[in-house]
Amino acid sequence: MSGSNAGDVFRLSSTPAPMPQGGVIETPLPERESDAPFGTPQQASKPLPAWEHRLGWAYTVVLAVVTIGLIILPSRANDYSVSLTLTVLLTICMASSWNLISGFTGYVSFGHAGFFGIGAYTGALLIYYDVVHWALAMLLAGLMTTAIALVIGYPTLRLRGPYFAITMLGLTELARIIVTSWESLTFGGRGVYLPILYERSEWLTNYYAMLILTVTVVLLSYAVGTSRFGLRLFSIRDDEGAAQAMGIDTTRHKLAAFALSSFFPGVAGAIYARHTGYIDPLAFFAVIWSIRAIATSILGGQGTILGPIIGAVVLTLVSEQVWALDPNAYQMIFGGLIVLVVLFMPGGLIALLQRLAWLPRSRRL
Amino acid sequence: MDLLQVVVSGLLLGGVYALFAAGLNMIFGVMRLINLAHGELMMIGAYLTFALYAAWNVNPLLATPIAAVLLFGLGLLLQQFLVERVVGQPLLSSLLLTFGLSTLLQGIALNRFTANFRSIPYLSGSVDLFGLNISRSRLVAFAIALLVSGATYAFLRVSRFGKAIRATSQQADVAQVCGINVQQVRLITFGLGAGLASIAGSLVAMIFSIYPEMGTMFIGKAFAIIVLGGLGSFVGAFAGALGLGVAETLAAYWIDTQIAQGVSYAVLVTVLVLRPSGLFGIRE
Numbered sequence: 268m269s270g271s272n273a274g275d276v277f278r279l280s281s282t283p284a285p286m287p288q289g290g291v292i293e294t295p296l297p298e299r300e301s302d303a304p305f306g307t308p309q310q311a312s313k314p315l316p317a318w319e320h321r322l323g324w325a326y327t328v329v330l331a332v333v334t335i336g337l338i339i340l341p342s343r344a345n346d347y348s349v350s351l352t353l354t355v356l357l358t359i360c361m362a363s364s365w366n367l368i369s370g371f372t373g374y375v376s377f378g379h380a381g382f383f384g385i386g387a388y389t390g391a392l393l394i395y396y397d398v399v400h401w402a403l404a405m406l407l408a409g410l411m412t413t414a415i416a417l418v419i420g421y422p423t424l425r426l427r428g429p430y431f432a433i434t435m436l437g438l439t440e441l442a443r444i445i446v447t448s449w450e451s452l453t454f455g456g457r458g459v460y461l462p463i464l465y466e467r468s469e470w471l472t473n474y475y476a477m478l479i480l481t482v483t484v485v486l487l488s489y490a491v492g493t494s495r496f497g498l499r500l501f502s503i504r505d506d507e508g509a510a511q512a513m514g515i516d517t518t519r520h521k522l523a524a525f526a527l528s529s530f531f532p533g534v535a536g537a538i539y540a541r542h543t544g545y546i547d548p549l550a551f552f553a554v555i556w557s558i559r560a561i562a563t564s565i566l567g568g569q570g571t572i573l574g575p576i577i578g579a580v581v582l583t584l585v586s587e588q589v590w591a592l593d594p595n596a597y598q599m600i601f602g603g604l605i606v607l608v609v610l611f612m613p614g615g616l617i618a619l620l621q622r623l624a625w626l627p628r629s630r631r632l
Numbered sequence: 633m634d635l636l637q638v639v640v641s642g643l644l645l646g647g648v649y650a651l652f653a654a655g656l657n658m659i660f661g662v663m664r665l666i667n668l669a670h671g672e673l674m675m676i677g678a679y680l681t682f683a684l685y686a687a688w689n690v691n692p693l694l695a696t697p698i699a700a701v702l703l704f705g706l707g708l709l710l711q712q713f714l715v716e717r718v719v720g721q722p723l724l725s726s727l728l729l730t731f732g733l734s735t736l737l738q739g740i741a742l743n744r745f746t747a748n749f750r751s752i753p754y755l756s757g758s759v760d761l762f763g764l765n766i767s768r769s770r771l772v773a774f775a776i777a778l779l780v781s782g783a784t785y786a787f788l789r790v791s792r793f794g795k796a797i798r799a800t801s802q803q804a805d806v807a808q809v810c811g812i813n814v815q816q817v818r819l820i821t822f823g824l825g826a827g828l829a830s831i832a833g834s835l836v837a838m839i840f841s842i843y844p845e846m847g848t849m850f851i852g853k854a855f856a857i858i859v860l861g862g863l864g865s866f867v868g869a870f871a872g873a874l875g876l877g878v879a880e881t882l883a884a885y886w887i888d889t890q891i892a893q894g895v896s897y898a899v900l901v902t903v904l905v906l907r908p909s910g911l912f913g914i915r916e
Binding site for chain 1: 660664665666714717718721722723724725727728729731732733734735736737738739740742743848852855856859888890891893894896897898900901904905
């Protein structure tokens, strides 16, 4: 999202900044790079505000409190609440990991559904054939998707914009068809049944696994988003040609971000497969998994660290309400919501809160 | 003889694919955005044809142009109020907007028509042509597809407005400087794309069963065709569509129908990785 502040003068971009509705130039949408150490001259001359230093502390405290809250949640809440929280955590994992490649570099991945499905199948089959302990199976599922991402990322990340998006869409469908056809290993369209976890203590292990995964991806997002590596990813998003000219090996950076990003949907898929106890290709390779990750990130604020988390909480809770009201209308409402967010809230909730000055403008958000 | 029959059957199917892909290709050319809702425009065209047939017993061949005109109107509305607002914005906005639209339209169709498979029992059976046993519906569908594709091609080549569309796809800024109303071109292009998708949908309704999610299957094929033929190349895409139709029916004949579904995606990925500009296309 390119805004229209003074910093734009220094950007060599072929696409003009979109004019806000009504032709009035408003305050720009979030420009995280403008708070970077070497931002625009005007901003660089200002000292960093005090809250910027305190933000790190605030984060640590909030993250610790929320994590502890989530750890003790199962002892206080009923099964439904725990299960719902697990769904929220799953959505955060998917959205935050999507954000690592697409929010940071601007390369729109429709492949997260594919990674989710491959992870689910890897984990489920390892458990089904009793090859390894389930926790190791989840880890292997993540490593599997990372390896696949490295292999397919190398040729596909050289493709620009629309071509990358279409290729990932195609590869996901291809993966679904391969899994469906490979009946001797995957049981094809009949799906895989996993042992049902009757004991509460047993199925809570899924909840905790998802919690660990979520905390990891959030910490990783923060680490990447505030690092020089993250800055280079942002520069690819804003102008890849310029980034290349500055000496950034863009292919390697994109590949690294893609590999990091692909690990989490793989593990999340495996955990979710164990949680639901039954997987089939249609449900686990459905494009909707990618779209949910994307919609969540956009709703919260793509390219930000907190955005996917806020988006996941809001989207899952709203989904739950709509579903309870009228399951038939769910798809229509979900589609309509996406359209509205794209048209009226392109910067997401984070940008909205920043415009209302409820949140500071910082790359740490 | 068997093999030849399969090839011909695939070619006939390819004609319908070409019609569907042509609209998507034009929209991409003019606006540089991927219309993920294109399959749903086709689906609505198919259901309109079905509804006209089921409710008032309208002949499908007559319902086809009626549906196309309605879809042209719907296309104009969608472009005017929704798509126009994301033209020139980052890729993600248009991808997500059109995906939201596709989900919305699918949801409406699911509510209105349920997930049941529907079909129009029209032109069933087959005819004997040069010793080949050809399905009548496929033959008629191919003839219509060829006619409409030819008309579209002529329109783009000869008419002033068609030239304006081509100029806009080549270089929108320059076209605007030359006095072309680019916004109007975008509007009409989206309407035309929707109309073409609708005709393809009506033809599909005569050949196959239709269901609310049918668009998802066809959009994958359209991507493969466009990539194979090269973006912006009308003739290339037509050849690509025929090729894909044949490849799919051959895969279904030799291996199985499950694998045949994957052919388009395999083609898509292979071509993009090996030759990103397509076989006939212009380099970006």
